Amino acid sequence: MGSGCADGSRRGLPRRAFVGVLGLGLAACAAPPSGGGSATETSAPAAPSLPPIPAAVPGRSVTVFSGPPDGSRIALTVDDGTCADCVAGYVDFAQRSGIHLTLSPNGTYAHEWEPHATTLAPLVAAGQVQVMNHTFSHPKLTTLPDAGVRAELARNEDWVQRVFGITTRPYYRPPYGVHDERVDGIAAAEGWTRSVLWNGSYSDSTTITPEFLMSQAEKYLTPGRIVLGHANHPTVLGLFDRIADLIRQRGLSPVTLDEMFGTSRATGTA
Template sequence: MGSGCRDGSRRGLPRRAFVGLLGLGLAACSAPETGGGQAAGAPTPAAPAVPALPPIPAAVPGRSTTVSSGSADGSRVALTVDDGTCADCVAGYVEFARRTGTHLTFSPNGTYAREWEPHAAVLAPLVAAGQVQVMNHTFTHPKLTTLADGDVRAELARNEDWVQRVFGITTRPYYRPPYGLHDARVDGIAADAGWTRSVLWNGSYSDSTTITPEFLMSQAEKYLTPGRIVLGHANHPTVLGLFDQITDLIRQRGLTPVTLDEMFGTSRATGTA
């Protein structure tokens, strides 16, 4: 996890970043329209209806299972996006999902609330439609294996409370241990609280630190294949200029991006398998 580009504001992208994203076709709804739009006196179009979210289900404890891949048969690939230290990167990923309809699973940390919360309204219909899922990645991104039992529970519970408040859904049964560090004790604590699936990955853009566009695309070409759970990060701006190339690669290979719910047959309505 790196420091990223944390200069985004709560109310939208700074002008410098907005202009940069315009060049990438990523800022379609990063700023309000001004002038030249609707004729004076014309009725304001009604906002599209957002499907109702299911009630938040109670936690269902169970046996812990570690998942790191789906079935290699077929065309499904799960794109997952961790952290969120970079405001521009969070905005870019949200707009990528909105613009292209790509299914994603976000794994945000609540400690980066100011980077994520400005996009709650844009994400709401995508979450309600099942296009976007949110997984628990703890609140402050600690090494869970170093924490006491109560602190492990608190990290997961605090992040769950934040996700429920901001996005209106539960993260259960999925949690991703920061740095991929987990053991039987940590998984047992999580499972007792309803996070029965510890999510790792079998493909990565390797962008938790700053990398070149060429290296990120080489990782995408290596790992965007059926059955992969691919790990990306909303921490560094390299990915912002590559969404169209990644989309083209997915199309050329006939892949179908899916959420974890879609890959494994789970549901936000129950928070269980």
Template structure:
């Protein structure tokens, strides 16, 4: 096991202190403070838990039922700073629940938005899961490098956002094997997250194509994949929101969909 290089309790205190100084980023429905116009109180982030190793389960679809219309919108990578900024604004402006799967190698895209995202993480509107640090194909790495990819990215998320990514990880490109999943489970990543719907925007696509994918895949129980890599989505947030409303879908994080918590990891 590699030595962890981050003092997580110190990072937690930093996260709580940062959240306490933020203004204008409260979650809709929070109880307002006693002073008119004052920012809504943001709950403190939970202590960062240690790993809970166990068997790994592969997830590609959420629960479904006659009245269950939940959908998980997940967003990978972050190669384009303007697209990351657009997704963060989308979450803050609409209150929509999202799960981000960033790579720490794109810190330049994500770190500027930590002051906005930390309160959204604290209220449960936004979740952050592990997508490895450099987005390399895990099948081509040895076990030591696989561990480093997952642990380094989690350390980065804790440093930047104040929470662990466990127990969820998404393998880059969706490439994984039973051996990779077993190693991930030993590190506390007991849930490998794939998807069964996608905007198919890992490369540049047209608005018409992306909305066609949205109409096809935004359905109850779907884990939908998008990317913060190309600008097409920036002009389509309102159309995606309208489609979700028309279909009476409820966007939720993976924690909300599967009953997990950052407090336990």
């Protein structure tokens, strides 16, 4: 069994509450026992801190589906989260590999995501993992009235702020990639000024074979891609190391959307 300090970091606290607990836990774990320890011992480095949640900044809507084709950057994005093991697998992949990811979770799958909030907290704070808005319940936004579009985005934003302590603005991904000028205008007026699509995919929104998923990875893991994956089906669970190897072999640099386009969670804008 682990120590009390290690156990305390795994209790699934809401993200914003966890920040304070993390700081106290690090201090308690780092302190030498009374009367012991040498003057040369140092405490653990402070955990990265999150910026304050910024106010929404309305603007003009821009559809984003690719990054700069030159260089080596590639953005790996992960949608939904219907499969608890898949969510856990992606979280473990990010933690052990150091690969940068942009997650697009739906709050309706909170049961699958929230147990990993404490593990993701330092990765989010360090900028290795970004979270963008994918709506709360994954509807086709074009079928909703204006108020329904706003509610889906706002409810998911509230959930992300509570669990991960960060804003999703200015990025949102319309479910199924279905959007129009009206939907984008509503989103942009609330600060989601970048509608994110993709130009590469593992094609794993449904159950596929490992061989097919890897064929898609080999096709689309190239510079300038925004690659779409899903945390919905277990096929990907046995392929993380192969995907990482392919990325290394091709000299690619996985980045978040913030890193690809020069945006910031501190401001929620470009």
